[in-house]
Amino acid sequence: MTRMPKLWPLLIAGSIGAMGIQAAAAEDWPLLVGTYTAGQSQGIYRLSFDSATGQISPKPLQVIKSENPSWLTLSKDQRRLYVVNENGPGQEDPVGRVSSYAIDPKSHELRLINQVQSLGNEPTHSSLSLDAGHLFVSNYSVAEDPGGTLAVLPVGADGALKPVVQMSSHPASRVTPERQMSAHVHSTIPSPDGRYVFSNDLGADRVFVYRFDPKANPDLPLTPATPAFVQLPPGSGPRHLLFSADGKHAWLTMEMSAQVAVFDYRDGTLEQTQMVDLAAGQPVSDKAAAALHASKDGKFLYVSNRGTANQLLVFAIDPATGHLRELQRRAVEGDHPREFSLDPTGKFLLIANQKSNAIVVIERDVKSGLLGKTVQKLPMDAPSDLKFLLRQ
Helix, strand or coil: CCCCCCCHHHHHHHHHHHHHHHHHHHCEEEEEEEECCCCCCCEEEEEEEECCCCEECCCCCEEEECCCEEEEEECCCCCEEEEEECCCCCCCCCCCEEEEEEECCCCCCEEEEEEEECCCCCEEEEEECCCCCEEEEEECCCCCCCCCEEEEEEECCCCCECCCCEEECCCCCCCCCCCCCCCCEEEEEECCCCCEEEEEECCCCEEEEEEECCCCCCCCCEEEEEEEEEECCCCCCEEEEEECCCCCEEEEEECCCCEEEEEEEECCEEEEEEEEECCCCCCHHHCCEEEEEECCCCCEEEEEECCCCCEEEEEEECCCCCCEEEEEEEECCCCCEEEEEECCCCCEEEEEECCCCEEEEEEECCCCCCEEEEEEEEECCCEEEEEECCCC
16 A cells, blocks of 8 residues: 655645635626715725625725716626716706726726716716627606706727717606606617617606617717607606617616516617516605516516515516516615615525615525525615626
């Protein structure tokens, strides 16, 4: 029998220890958090999320000072981050802006590339064209005058933002005088094939549809499609639109009526096939629909409803029709769930409870889609958006 050298156990122990460190590291995911900065928050926070335990590291890995970075948009290769600075009259910085950051692929450190004006008040959302050559910015504009606008900004190959080249505004529905006397563009989303852009206007009760063709006209890349808009119920207030992974269906949250509209999608046309109530028969105070996200497998849709309801609703998705069947209503254990995110493993759901100043982490059953127990409540001043970075 061959005898092991005395050093061998130490080598084995060292190897196991190294493998343990690597395994632990493999469970950690970089997490970016956008916040509102009227209180204690400084801007964007880079944290670490452990997908084995569902715990967010309480100590930030990086803090990027920025005014009201309320929405974060990642490029497909995750080398760039675009941030709307939701500024407006009466705030410390009264000018709406958009910022671009470079992301180091190894360290995930963020570095500011440049910042430009959005030419509107309270920019609340942005999205990238499929070729990453243009950024669509939704200037919500709380005040009636001047009202909300859609701004189009070219993006350079180095990730730098160029000045706005096109602005679009929409007529208001004026159905609800307190909130719909002017346009309030809440989000703008490109179609799955990139040929169209859908602008969701809470103040108009419409989703406006544009053809996107920057090669034909670089200075005015958007032109109204035919039909030019999708009409929603009066006073419904469309907010966020999400396409299914196969591009055949879409779901739209309507903030003011707390509903989700389901559509069939084909070549720039949305045809409504279902309307789901999140707070049927409940008072207006329960109606404030916000974010929606689907699971990676396309089987489940999650929707947040704020107001006094403060719930997350879980729906099963019919793969043939995109129709929704309610499975669960889960308290968010906080106030005003502005945004939320499924972690990369799908085992946890993280909620940005803006008004109760915390990120809440909830367990999720991957097979059933149902939400389980709360595993963490991390104090965070006015969180507004959550985006995971994938490890390179």
